[in-house]
Amino acid sequence: MRSSTLFVRRLLIAALPSFALLASACDDNDTLDSPSDAGAAGAAGSKEGAAGKAGSSGSSGVAGKGGSPSSAGHAGDAGSSGSSGAPGKAGAAGTSGAAGKGGAAGSGGSSGAAGKAGAAGTSGAAGKGGGAGSGGSSGAAGSSGTAGKGGAAGTSGAAGSGGSSGAAGSGGSSGAAGNGGAAGSAGSAAQAGTGGTGSDLTAPTALSSVPAPSASNVGVGSVIRVTFSEAIDPSTLTAASFSVKLGSVAVAGQVSYFEKTATFAPSAPLAQNSHYDVAVSVAAKDLAGNALAAPYAWSFNTSVLAALGPAPVALGTSGNFAILAQSTVTNVPTSAITGNLGLSPAAASYITGFVPTKVGTYWTSPQVVGGIFAADNDAPTPSNLTTAVADMQTAYTDAAGRPSPNFLNLGAGSIGGATLVPGLYKWASSLTIPADIALVGAANDVWIFQVTGDLTLSSAKAMVISGGGQPKNVFWQVAGAVNLGTTSHAEGIVLCKTAIVLETGASINGRLLAQTAVNLASNAVTQPAP
Secondary structure: OHHHHHHHHHHHHHHHHHHHHHHHHHHOOOOOOOOOOOOOOOOOOOOOOOOOOEEOEOOOOOOOOOOOOOOOOOOOOOOOOOOEEOOOOOOOOOOOOOOOOOOOOOOEOOOOOOOOOOOOOOOOOOOOOOOOOHHHOOOOOOOOOOOOHHHOOOOOOOOOOOOOOEOOOOOOOOOOOOOOOOOOOOOOOOOOEOOOOOOOOOOOOEEEEEOOOOEEEEOOOOOEEEEEOOOEOHHHOOOOOEEEEEOOEEOOEEEEEEOOEEEEEEOOOOOOOOEEEEEEOOOOEEOOOOEOOOOEEEEEEEOOOOOOOOOOOOOHHHHHEEEEEOOEEEEEOOOEEEOEEEEOOOOHHHEOOOOOEEEOOEEEEOOEEEEEEEOOOOOOHHHHHHHHHHHHHHHHHHHHOOOOOOEEOHHHHEOOOOEEOOEEEEEOOOEEEOOOEEEEOOOOOOEEEEEOOOEEEOOOOEEEEEOOOOHHHEEEEEOOOEEEOOOOEEEEEEEEOOOEEEOOOOEEEEEEEEOOEEEEEOOEEEOOOO
């Protein structure tokens, strides 16, 4: 034990020079095992990353110089944000010994300022309107709006002015993208140009009237008509714009319109031996809105002598047709029809033998001086026909319902060779006419024939009017069928509950108004004078 203690003391004394040398080295500030400082790694660590341009994040702090292999360097401070900062530069690796722990990533430099937004594109200039088409051609389309600068939407091209229904201007093109901005949206389409010099600017005129100006001896059961130079807007024809006056008193009545002709139907018969004034004002306009070129006024006088016979049957708008049926109208060519032909509710395919050509709202045919109208024509024909058929049925009912006949079952239903004066006739059976008959009366006298059964006019036989009587005042109301024999001739308005058949070569001055069919075979049908 004593010997061991002596050994240790000797060993310490021998080592003292070495300890002195070691202390001297420490005074020179050399390190041994201490860790590197934060920011720069170790005493000789790199400086913190300078603020990076363009906003990238600073790189990690550099490892400390001379750090001992085991000690980790503290995380490098974040690079300060620069103006649109670039990333902080990384600290260089420490020498000697293993690198300290990587410095934490420098915080990102503040993001670069946003690129300036593209300025809004200015609106596309309005496309100039197409000029008026000559002769009514449509105005050319307005050109597209120019591209909006910098992306705002071009506004729509302006409406092309000028020609009727100018074509639509094309949309303004998309505005070009602004610097850094989104592209402008496309301009909207230009509006259609308004009608210009190609539109209807011609004022309508009144061409004729019935009764004629200064006419005398006009029947008290007459209607008043005016025919215009072009189609008129029916809504502008009223009792105010089409007036009839007895002195200063307005006559009550209803105005209707069909194919350029306006009709005023008095609510009651006109007064005997009286003066009437008629006026159509400039409130009447055509379909384009042009007012009548000038007011149209005239006057007439009713008959001095009272008409004989019953009051005439009011046909309403069915009086616009020479032939009107509901189921079929057939024809074996060639017939000659003067006046309009109508069919409703059946379609045009049930009108045969005319080879029609479509013209606007109706058809034409070389065999018809007038128009051919059917329920499947363009508007307003279907509604006009519906009204006309209803008026035909009303007229039939009126004629059939007239009471107190002047003559009942004359000739026991066979009247060949008879002379018939104005009045109301009735047969409770069928009626045959095996020989010519004469209807004798003045211009305003009226005949109404009520037939419960069929009416047959034998071949080559005729009805003859004399004394000034007119076919428009002769009414045949027939509940059964009507047959006009080969080459026979009839006068008057036929109001038939069923079918009317004209055999080859038969003719009539009047109207054929049937609630079923009308069958023709090379016939002449001429509507009566108004």
